[in-house]
Amino acid sequence: xxxxxxxxxxxxxxxxxxxxxxxxxxxxxxxxxxxxxxxxxxxxxxxxxxxxxxxxxxxxxxxxxxxxxxxxxxxxxxxxxxxxxxxxxxxxxxxxxxxxxxxxxxxxxxxxxxxxxxxxxxxxxxxxxxxxxxxxxxxxxxxxxxxxxxxxxxxxxxxxxxxxxxxxxxxxxxxxxxxxxxxxxxxxxxxxxxxxxxxxxxxxxxxxxxxxxxxxxxxxxxxxxxxxxxxxxxxxxxxxxxxxxxxxxxxxxxxxxxxxxxxxxxxxxxxxxxxxxxxxxxxxxxxxxxxxxxxxxxxxxxxxxxxxxxxxxxxxxxxxxxxxxxxxxxxxxxxxxxxxxxxxxxxxxxxxxxxxxxxxxxxxxxxxxxx
Amino acid sequence: xxxxxxxxxxxxxxxxxxxxxxxxxxxxxxxxxxxxxxxxxxxxxxxxxxxxxxxxxxxxxxxxxxxxxxxxxxxxxxxxxxxxxxxxxxxxxxxxxxxxxxxxxxxxxxxxxxxxxxxxxxxxxxxxxxxxxxxxxxxxxxxxxxxxxxxxxxxxxxxxxxxxxxxxxxxxxxxxxxxxxxxxxxxxxxxxxxxxxxxxxxxxxxxxxxxxxxxxxxxxxxxxxxxxxxxxxxxxxxxxxxxxxxxxxxxxxxxxxxxxxxxxxxxxxxxxxxxxxxxxxxxxxxxxxxxxxxxxxxxxxxxxxxxxxxxxxxxxxxxxxxxxxxxxxxxxxxxxxxxxxxxxxxxxxxxxxxxxxxxxxxxxxxxxxxx
Numbered sequence: 001x002x003x004x005x006x007x008x009x010x011x012x013x014x015x016x017x018x019x020x021x022x023x024x025x026x027x028x029x030x031x032x033x034x035x036x037x038x039x040x041x042x043x044x045x046x047x048x049x050x051x052x053x054x055x056x057x058x059x060x061x062x063x064x065x066x067x068x069x070x071x072x073x074x075x076x077x078x079x080x081x082x083x084x085x086x087x088x089x090x091x092x093x094x095x096x097x098x099x100x101x102x103x104x105x106x107x108x109x110x111x112x113x114x115x116x117x118x119x120x121x122x123x124x125x126x127x128x129x130x131x132x133x134x135x136x137x138x139x140x141x142x143x144x145x146x147x148x149x150x151x152x153x154x155x156x157x158x159x160x161x162x163x164x165x166x167x168x169x170x171x172x173x174x175x176x177x178x179x180x181x182x183x184x185x186x187x188x189x190x191x192x193x194x195x196x197x198x199x200x201x202x203x204x205x206x207x208x209x210x211x212x213x214x215x216x217x218x219x220x221x222x223x224x225x226x227x228x229x230x231x232x233x234x235x236x237x238x239x240x241x242x243x244x245x246x247x248x249x250x251x252x253x254x255x256x257x258x259x260x261x262x263x264x265x266x267x268x269x270x271x272x273x274x275x276x277x278x279x280x281x282x283x284x285x286x287x288x289x290x291x292x293x294x295x296x297x298x299x300x301x302x303x304x305x306x307x308x309x310x311x312x313x314x315x316x317x318x319x320x321x322x323x324x325x326x327x328x329x330x331x332x333x334x335x336x337x338x339x340x341x342x343x344x345x346x347x348x349x350x351x352x353x354x355x356x357x358x359x360x361x362x363x364x365x366x367x368x369x370x371x
Numbered sequence: 372x373x374x375x376x377x378x379x380x381x382x383x384x385x386x387x388x389x390x391x392x393x394x395x396x397x398x399x400x401x402x403x404x405x406x407x408x409x410x411x412x413x414x415x416x417x418x419x420x421x422x423x424x425x426x427x428x429x430x431x432x433x434x435x436x437x438x439x440x441x442x443x444x445x446x447x448x449x450x451x452x453x454x455x456x457x458x459x460x461x462x463x464x465x466x467x468x469x470x471x472x473x474x475x476x477x478x479x480x481x482x483x484x485x486x487x488x489x490x491x492x493x494x495x496x497x498x499x500x501x502x503x504x505x506x507x508x509x510x511x512x513x514x515x516x517x518x519x520x521x522x523x524x525x526x527x528x529x530x531x532x533x534x535x536x537x538x539x540x541x542x543x544x545x546x547x548x549x550x551x552x553x554x555x556x557x558x559x560x561x562x563x564x565x566x567x568x569x570x571x572x573x574x575x576x577x578x579x580x581x582x583x584x585x586x587x588x589x590x591x592x593x594x595x596x597x598x599x600x601x602x603x604x605x606x607x608x609x610x611x612x613x614x615x616x617x618x619x620x621x622x623x624x625x626x627x628x629x630x631x632x633x634x635x636x637x638x639x640x641x642x643x644x645x646x647x648x649x650x651x652x653x654x655x656x657x658x659x660x661x662x663x664x665x666x667x668x669x670x671x672x673x674x675x676x677x678x679x680x681x682x683x684x685x686x687x688x689x690x691x692x693x694x695x696x697x698x699x700x701x702x703x704x705x706x707x708x709x710x711x712x713x714x715x716x717x718x719x720x721x722x723x724x725x726x727x728x729x730x731x732x733x734x735x736x737x738x739x740x741x742x
Contacts, residue, residue, distance in 0.1 A: 024494060024497045025494065027493065027497070028490040028491070028493040028494040028497075029490055031489055031490060031493040031513075032485070032486040032487070032489045032490030032493070033486070035485050035486065035489040035513070035517055036482050036485050036486050036489075039481070039482065039485050039517065039521050042521040042522070043478045043481065043482065043521070055521075056518060056522075059514070059517050059518060059521070060514060060518075063510060063513050063514040063517065064510065064514075068497070107414045110410070110414060111407050111410065111414065114403070114406050114407050114410050115403040115404070115406065115407050116403070118402055118403045118406040118407075119399040119400055119402060119403030120399070122398065122399040122402040122403070123395060123396065123399040126395045126398070126399075126439070139434060139435065142402075142406070142434050143430070143431060143434040143435075146406060146410065146430050146434065147427060147430060147431075150410050150413040150414065150426075150430070151413070151427075237608050237609070237647075237651070238608070238609060238611055238612070240609050241609070241612065276608075280608070280651050280654045280655055281655050283651045283655075284651055284652050284654075284655035
């Protein structure tokens, strides 16, 4: 039975890996197609006659903003748009002002404005909240402002130049959005959702892996796989930045699949926090395995059965919660999970009284309830 | 005394924050100066006559590669260099090949090569190891290859174009490196080193904060600051990606200050791993504070004194280790820390035998020794 379980897990992981690989291949092909489409601006004479060398900006836009997730592409594209428009507008103003002054003062004003806007935008980029959401917009702002204001010295018609560049950037953006959102879209929202479902399962697995190893009815091979479970706890602990960026992207993504318009993405961050707390506790159990003052053989046997029962209840509750997120149904919590956890808690306090078992399992229970 | 302590902590934090803010201001000013310098390519007639509109590429280079840390600027600049040279070289080859075929086949070959190179470079970007180190090089490779191969259709002298662009990129790179490394450099290595020193102190603080709160000789105000200590544990848990990128940058940085050429940066990653394990354990102690089955008042008082002594020994050991990293001297471990920790362990096993204290502190001790 255990052997069959391991095979199941392996095939599950392989399937997951394959799905991941296929998404990578799809993404690569999509980027290739977008590049070919945008190159048509050069390849087809009628198009090239329209846009000229500004086609370069369309290519640059595609290369830089086409990201793996549809939401990321959208957010980066909009960032680029904001940065270009703001930088271009202010750049035109500064260039016009410099032109009005004229003479040697012109170059001086350009230099000073480059310094002031460059330095202050760079400072803004380092404010954590702006860095998270608008870092790219600030970069593009500096770049566009600089290019526009200095070419204002050379090209007489800054506005024409700016307009034609902006229009090619919009073309590149349109190609990206079209391909990213309509051709086999890869949604950040799906990724976020699925990763939460598998996190619940991973936590349940690692709880079970721990109890098996603690009560020593475990083969060498299984020991290795339980070490893997602890690793999955560790990766859950480090999931915060990934979650935050996925939530950011998911909020940009239009209505699709099972996710409605005002889907509560922020709740994922809260659940993620609880899961990380739980993972901390499970990881700290690992210390019990190494501890030299581990409970004696006889005592271990006496608490073995109730402990295993408790672990299996907790794992079951975690799996139920994960399942309810997966199917997006209300959890059967009122009817089944809460009473079961309460009985677990009772059972625990019965074991605790006469034994020297640590307070670890109790804590795990408390958090299981809390999440 | 406690009040004075808090004031000390606040002033320490303010000082730290100020230092951080000053670095941000310095960085912003440096970027401003670099932008003005690179704008001189447009502003001064003799320079502009040399480089022409390709000066644009120098500006772009400065905006994009000037990063906060000197090592990051260096690594991004070299990435850009690698990507430009590879992409430009292959692009020229493909353009020459397309030219040799001629006719309508030319456009087809260009289209196919754009697709193949674009898609395969995008796939490579998603290999974790390459993503970590060469993501930017791959982006620039795609961009340069694409631009060179499509302009090969229009501009007859691709090689001249490529050479002049490359030379302006090198100019931008030179300005960045000069300002980033020579004018008030901000080293990633210093940041990494200092963050490790303060991590040891944070862990010691949070251990002490926990023991104070557990034995209830704590005011409301202090309770808040101990919550802060737990938060610092949490931020240590999430330090892995930051450490990895800092180590990557630090390895690029030339010999400076106290760090020699073959400084063992990788060891920081190992120490970081140990510190995260320790932070996990300290964080899991938090559960004891909330647990309803907390040890009874009388028992709590009976173990209070030895426990506090143990915690202060552990905190002392952590501070010693942090201090030895800070001063870069061999730790007094053989003479002082190890015997002290051994006596702590002995003391612990004395307390453990008759009591129902959990195995948590024991574990903390084990890891204190391990790190």
